[in-house]
Amino acid sequence: MSLRGRLSVLTAAAVAVAIAVCAVTCWFVVKDQLNSQARNSLLAANVNSLLLGGTNLQPYCGDTAASAAATAKSNAELAGLPVTDHDQTTNMSAEFLLPSSNGVKVCLPITATRGINYVSSDFSVVQGQDHVRHGSYTDGSAALVRVTTTTITYEGQRLAVPVLVAYPLSATQDSLQELLLVLVGVAAVGALGAAGIGLVVARAALKPVDRLTDAVEHIARTEELGTTIEVNGSDEIARLSESFNSMSTALASSRDRQSQLIADAGHELRTPLTSLRTNVDLLVRSEETGRALPEETRTRMMRNMKAQMVELSTLIGDLLELSRPTRPKGAKPLEVLPLHDIAARALDRARLRGPGLTFNVDVHPWYVRADAHTMERAVINLLDNAVKFSPPGGVIDVGLRFGTLTVRDHGPGIPAEDLPHVFDRFWRSPSARQMPGSGLGLAIVAQTIRDAGGEVSLAAADPGPGGVTGGALATVRLPGAPTPPPTTPPATPPGVSGTAGSEGR
Numbered sequence: 001m002s003l004r005g006r007l008s009v010l011t012a013a014a015v016a017v018a019i020a021v022c023a024v025t026c027w028f029v030v031k032d033q034l035n036s037q038a039r040n041s042l043l044a045a046n047v048n049s050l051l052l053g054g055t056n057l058q059p060y061c062g063d064t065a066a067s068a069a070a071t072a073k074s075n076a077e078l079a080g081l082p083v084t085d086h087d088q089t090t091n092m093s094a095e096f097l098l099p100s101s102n103g104v105k106v107c108l109p110i111t112a113t114r115g116i117n118y119v120s121s122d123f124s125v126v127q128g129q130d131h132v133r134h135g136s137y138t139d140g141s142a143a144l145v146r147v148t149t150t151t152i153t154y155e156g157q158r159l160a161v162p163v164l165v166a167y168p169l170s171a172t173q174d175s176l177q178e179l180l181l182v183l184v185g186v187a188a189v190g191a192l193g194a195a196g197i198g199l200v201v202a203r204a205a206l207k208p209v210d211r212l213t214d215a216v217e218h219i220a221r222t223e224e225l226g227t228t229i230e231v232n233g234s235d236e237i238a239r240l241s242e243s244f245n246s247m248s249t250a251l252a253s254s255r256d257r258q259s260q261l262i263a264d265a266g267h268e269l270r271t272p273l274t275s276l277r278t279n280v281d282l283l284v285r286s287e288e289t290g291r292a293l294p295e296e297t298r299t300r301m302m303r304n305m306k307a308q309m310v311e312l313s314t315l316i317g318d319l320l321e322l323s324r325p326t327r328p329k330g331a332k333p334l335e336v337l338p339l340h341d342i343a344a345r346a347l348d349r350a351r352l353r354g355p356g357l358t359f360n361v362d363v364h365p366w367y368v369r370a371d372a373h374t375m376e377r378a379v380i381n382l383l384d385n386a387v388k389f390s391p392p393g394g395v396i397d398v399g400l401r402f403g404t405l406t407v408r409d410h411g412p413g414i415p416a417e418d419l420p421h422v423f424d425r426f427w428r429s430p431s432a433r434q435m436p437g438s439g440l441g442l443a444i445v446a447q448t449i450r451d452a453g454g455e456v457s458l459a460a461a462d463p464g465p466g467g468v469t470g471g472a473l474a475t476v477r478l479p480g481a482p483t484p485p486p487t488t489p490p491a492t493p494p495g496v497s498g499t500a501g502s503e504g505r
Contacts, residue, residue: 003209004202011198016191023183030179034172035144039132042092042146042167050094050165051109051152059154061098061107065115066138068095068106091171093137096152096163097122107154114138116164122147123162135166142169208237212244219248226252269315272308279305315440334369334452336481342376343400350383356392363400368478370452378448381441382407382474389472403478408461410471422458445476454478 001009051059062068095116098105108115115138125131127149135145143166151160211229219227228245231238279301286293293301340363347359368375382405386396389411397408414422423446442458449456454477461473 004199004206007202007205008195008198011201012191012195015194015198016187019187019190023187027176027180027183031172031176034175038144038167038169038172039146042132042144042165043130045092045094045146045165047094047148047150047163047165048152050092051096051107051163059096059107059109061105063102063105065095065106065108065117068108069112069115069138092165092167094163094165096161098154098159098161116143116145116166118162118164122164125149125162127151127160134169135164137166137168142173143167144169205237208232208241212241215244215248225255269312272312272315275308276305276312279308334371336367336484337370337372337375339366339368339375339403339405339478340364340400342372342379343398343405346376346379346383347398349380350387350396353384354387354390354396357387357390358393358395360395360397361399363398364402365483366400366403366478367481367483368403368452368454369481370448370478374444374448375452378445378476379405381445382476385409385441385474386411386472403480405476405478407474408471410461413460414458414472416460419459423456449476449478452478 060068060071062071093109093112093114093116095106095108095112097118098107104118106115106118117136117138119133119135122131125147129148131147133145133147135143137143146165146167148163148165149160150163151158152163153159154161208229215227215229219225225248227248229241231241231245282293282301283298292298343363347361351357351359383396383398386407386409390396390409391411394410396410397406399406423442446456456474456476458472458474461471
């Protein structure tokens with residue numbers, strides 16, 4: 001079943017249950033009210049008037065209520081009296097019980113046509129009190145029976161006898177039956193109406209979902225990322241639409257970045273590949289024609305080919321580094337690394353690449369959670385960038401305090417309009433496009449620092465002591481990690497000296 005169908009069915013079911021609960025409650029309330037009215041009528045009835053049956057004749061008694069009623073009816077008809085099974089005014093009938101040598105005599109008004117069935121507990125009702133119970137007439141119809149004990153005059157004697165007054169429940173039961181039929185009909189019509197209304201409401205409520213479905217199917221069919229739908233309101237459907245729009249926009253942006261990365265990578269790869277192909281073609285043509293190249297030219301070409309191969313290898317390595325997916329949430333925890341040791345190793349490599357440069361180092365211990373290889377690569381890229389842009393004999397300042405790593409060079413600096421792009425992939429400042437590099441180093445730095453939960457920035461350096469100006473300042477901030485416990489060195493075997501060089505003695 002579709003979502004629209006399920007919503008319609010659930011709406012109809014909820015309304016049907018609500019109507020059923022209301023109908024059942026209404027039925028019981030009406031039933032209680034009718035029974036209360038009958039009870040109040042019984043308690044307010046005039047017993048003596050009911051016993052006489054509208055005449056001044058003595059009630060007729062018999063061994064049973066049925067036989068007494070039959071005989072009373074016959075005698076009334078012979079006497080020409082109106083015969084009825086209840087009082088015409090109050091719709092009630094009455095009888096009283098007399099103890100006799102044969103058991104109990106039932107006495108009815110002479111005009112009665114049916115008696116009231118009594119039970120043994122009717123004889124225990126105390127005079128002056130009333131007891132109301134459910135009972136029946138001798139013809140089997142239901143009645144509400146009031147039992148009371150009162151004093152009457154019978155054959156010249158004053159007797160305290162049980163008196164039964166009955167109110168027929170047939171009218172009440174008929175009314176309840178009719179009410180039940182009406183309530184069932186109303187509930188059925190209400191459920192059907194609720195189903196129709198639920199279908200209309202479901203269609204209106206699910207229109208945004210239909211638009212969302214159409215948009216998804218359109219993207220799946222045409223692969224046109226970036227398609228969005230109109231958002232109305234602020235409910236759950238609107239939030240879903242907003243999330244879809246954000247996802248679609250993010251996918252489109254991701255595909256654009258991927259296309260741009262491929263295009264930039266192809267452009268960057270074309271230069272060293274073209275140079276390599278040119279040099280190889282010259283060497284092959286020289287061999288095919290038998291015209292040897294001058295040794296100096298051949299050496300220069302081989303040197304250029306080697307440089308292009310190194311540049312090509314570096315570019316491919318950088319691309320592989322950037323192709324790593326961003327570290328997902330919930331992945332295996334990163335290891336705790338000493339950032340000061342990583343900086344020391346990176347400084348050793350930077351000194352080899354810039355032998356004429358001076359490094360002012362102020363590094364203090366700091367531990368971080370990161371991947372060892374990528375973090376060391378990021379720090380090396382920062383130092384390589386500083387070495388590349390430092391003038392001969394220049395100074396590079398490296399500091400690490402409280403999780404903040406700073407690398408400052410005193411080179412030409414970075415123009416203000418270029419600062420927003422320094423961490424973009426393949427972006428290179430116009431003034432640096434003639435220098436070696438692929439434009440991926442700082443992009444790798446940014447991705448690595450973000451994966452470690454830190455942040456990185458590059459800005460123009462403030463004037464230093466003595467008014468030294470120029471240069472760029474790279475700042476990396478990384479959250480700290482608990483200091484790992486010190487490792488215990490292995491114990492020296494007995495008889496072996498722990499002094500370096502003792503084996504040669």
